[in-house]
Amino acid sequence: MKIDISNMRPSTPQAPPESGQSGIMALLNKDIQLFGGGFNDKKKERFYSELTILFSSGLDIKTILELIEAEQKKEKEKELFRTIKNDVLKGSTLSDALRSTGKFTDYEYHSVKIGEETGKLTEVLVELCDYFNRKIKQKRQIVSALTYPVIVVSFAFLITIMMLKYLVPLFGDIFARFNAELPTLTKYTIKASNVVNQYALYVLLFFALIGFFIYRNKQKPWFRKHASRLLLRLPIVGSFIQKVYITRFCQTMGLLISARTNLIDALQLTKNMLSFYPIEETIGPITEQIMKGKPFYVCLQQFPIYNHRMVSLIKVAEEVNQLDTMFSRLAKQYSDEIDHESKVISNLLEPFIIIFLGVVVSTILISMYLPLFQLSTVIK
Numbered sequence: 001m002k003i004d005i006s007n008m009r010p011s012t013p014q015a016p017p018e019s020g021q022s023g024i025m026a027l028l029n030k031d032i033q034l035f036g037g038g039f040n041d042k043k044k045e046r047f048y049s050e051l052t053i054l055f056s057s058g059l060d061i062k063t064i065l066e067l068i069e070a071e072q073k074k075e076k077e078k079e080l081f082r083t084i085k086n087d088v089l090k091g092s093t094l095s096d097a098l099r100s101t102g103k104f105t106d107y108e109y110h111s112v113k114i115g116e117e118t119g120k121l122t123e124v125l126v127e128l129c130d131y132f133n134r135k136i137k138q139k140r141q142i143v144s145a146l147t148y149p150v151i152v153v154s155f156a157f158l159i160t161i162m163m164l165k166y167l168v169p170l171f172g173d174i175f176a177r178f179n180a181e182l183p184t185l186t187k188y189t190i191k192a193s194n195v196v197n198q199y200a201l202y203v204l205l206f207f208a209l210i211g212f213f214i215y216r217n218k219q220k221p222w223f224r225k226h227a228s229r230l231l232l233r234l235p236i237v238g239s240f241i242q243k244v245y246i247t248r249f250c251q252t253m254g255l256l257i258s259a260r261t262n263l264i265d266a267l268q269l270t271k272n273m274l275s276f277y278p279i280e281e282t283i284g285p286i287t288e289q290i291m292k293g294k295p296f297y298v299c300l301q302q303f304p305i306y307n308h309r310m311v312s313l314i315k316v317a318e319e320v321n322q323l324d325t326m327f328s329r330l331a332k333q334y335s336d337e338i339d340h341e342s343k344v345i346s347n348l349l350e351p352f353i354i355i356f357l358g359v360v361v362s363t364i365l366i367s368m369y370l371p372l373f374q375l376s377t378v379i380k
Contacts (some may be wrong), residue, residue, distance in 0.1 A: 031378060039103040041082065041139070045132035045266065052125040061088055077232055094121075107252065107273045114259055127255055134251060138244050141342040146237075148348045156357040158209040163364050168193035180224065182371055189367040224277040232305075242305065245276045248332040250310075254327030263290060263323075278305045296323075 047068070054064040065085035072078045080101060087097035095113035098104040108128060115124030172190050175182060182190075197280035217223040232238040252273050256266035266286055271283040286299040300306045310330060317326030 021268070041132045041136050043077075044104075044108075045129055045136060048125045048129040048132065052122055052129060055122050055125065061094065074081035074369075105273055107256075110261075110269060111255075111259070124259075131251060131255060134331075135248065138247065138335070138338060141338055143246065144342055144346065146347060149353055152353045152357060156353075156360055159357075160360055160364070161200075163200045163361070164189075164193040164196040165200065167365065168368065169197065171321045171371075175371055182369070185363070185367040186371055189364055221277070225281070228277040236345060240338070240345065242278075243334050243338050243341070245279060246306070246310065247276060247331055247338060248274055249279055250334065254324055254331055257327060258324035263296065282306075 050068055051064065052065065055335070059067075062085065065081060065088065069081040069085060071080055072081060084094075084097045087100060088094060093113070093116055095109050095116055098112060099106075099109040103327065111124050111128055112121070115121035136187060168189055172193065175186070175190075214223075218227075232242055234241075249270060252270045254267055256265070256269060261269070267283050267290075271280050274280065282300075282303045282305065285302075286296075289299045290296060295315070296318050297311050301308075301311045302316060313326055313330060314323070317323045348364055
C-alpha cells in the first residue's frame with residue numbers, strides 16, 4: 001500500500017492508556033486481559049476485522065457502527081461504540097471519533113486518518129487488523145513459555161513452606177524426646193522450619209510491601225528504566241523479551257514507512273506504540289541525530305538494544321531506499337525466532353523445574369527420615 005503522508009506531522013501525542021507498565025506483569029496484563037477488562041488488543045483486532053468486512057460490503061458508516069454496537073454484550077462496550085457512532089453522525093471523522101474515546105492509540109488515529117484522506121481506509125484497516133493479530137500472537141507465545149514455569153515454581157514454593165511449617169515440626173517434636181545427635185541436614189531443615197514459623201507473617205508482609213511499592217511506582221520513569229534493564233539481564237527470558245519488542249518496533253516502522261510516513265514521524269509514533277523504556281529512551285537521541293544529517297543505521301548502532309544484525313541490514317536497506325521492505329522482513333524473521341524460542345524455553349524448563357521440585361521435596365523428606373534410622377541405636 002502506498003499512501004503519501006510525507007507532509008503530515010503527528011499532533012501532541014495522546015498517551016495510550018496502556019503505557020507506563022514494565023516487566024513480566026506488563027507483558028501479561030497489558031493486552032491479554034484475563035477477565036476481559038478494558039478495550040484490549042483482541043477486541044481491537046476484531047473491531048478492525050469487522051470494519052474491513054462491513055466496509056467491503058458497501059455499507060455506510062452509520063449502519064456499520066450500529067451493527068457493531070448491537071453485537072456487543074457488555075454495556076461499557078455498547079456505550080463506547082454508541083459514542084463513536086454519535087460523534088460520526090455529528091460530523092466528526094471516524095479517526096477523530098476513535099481518538100476522542102481515549103481507547104485508541106495515536107498510531108491508530110493517524111493510520112485511520114490516512115485511510116480516510118486517501119480513500120484507502122479498507123487497506124489501512126486490514127493492516128491494523130494484521131498488526132494486532134501479530135501482537136496478540138507474540139503475547140500468547142510469551143504466556144505459553146512462562147505460564148508453566150511460574151505455576152510449577154509457585155507450587156513448589158507453597159509445598160516447601162507447608163512442609164516446613166507443619167510436617168517438620170512434627171518430626172522435630174519426636175526427635176526432641178531423644179538425646180541423640182541429629183544429622184547436619186536434619187539440623188538445618190529444623191532451623192529453616194523454625195525460621196518459617198517465626199517469621200512467616202513478616203515475610204508475607206515484606207512481599208506485600210514490595211507488591212504495593214511496584215504498584216505505586218510502575219509508571220514512574222526511574223522505575224520503568226531499572227525494571228526493564230533488570231528484565232533484559234535475566235538469562236534466556238531477557239533476550240526473548242528483547243526480541244519481542246524489537247519485532248514490534250520493526251512491524252510498526254515497516255507499516256508506517258510503507259505508508260510513506262517520513263522517518264522522524266514514524267519514530268515518534270512507534271515510541272508511543274511500544275511503551276518499552278529501553279527503546280523509548282533511544283528515540284529522542286536518534287531523532288536529533290537524524291535531523292543533524294546522520295544515517296539512520298549509525299544512530300541505531302549506538303544503542304545495544306538494537307543488535308548488530310538488525311543494524312547491518314538496515315544499513316543496506318537505507319542505501320537502496322528499501323527501509324519498509326527490510327523492516328517487514330526483519331519483523332517476520334524475529335517473529336519466527338520468537339515462535340521457535342518459546343517452544344524451546346518451554347521444553348527446556350519443564351524437566352529442570354520438575355527436577356528442582358523433586359530435589360527440594362526429597363531433601364526435606366530425607367532430612368526427616370535420616371534420624372529414624374538411628375532411633376533403634378538410641379533406644380538400645
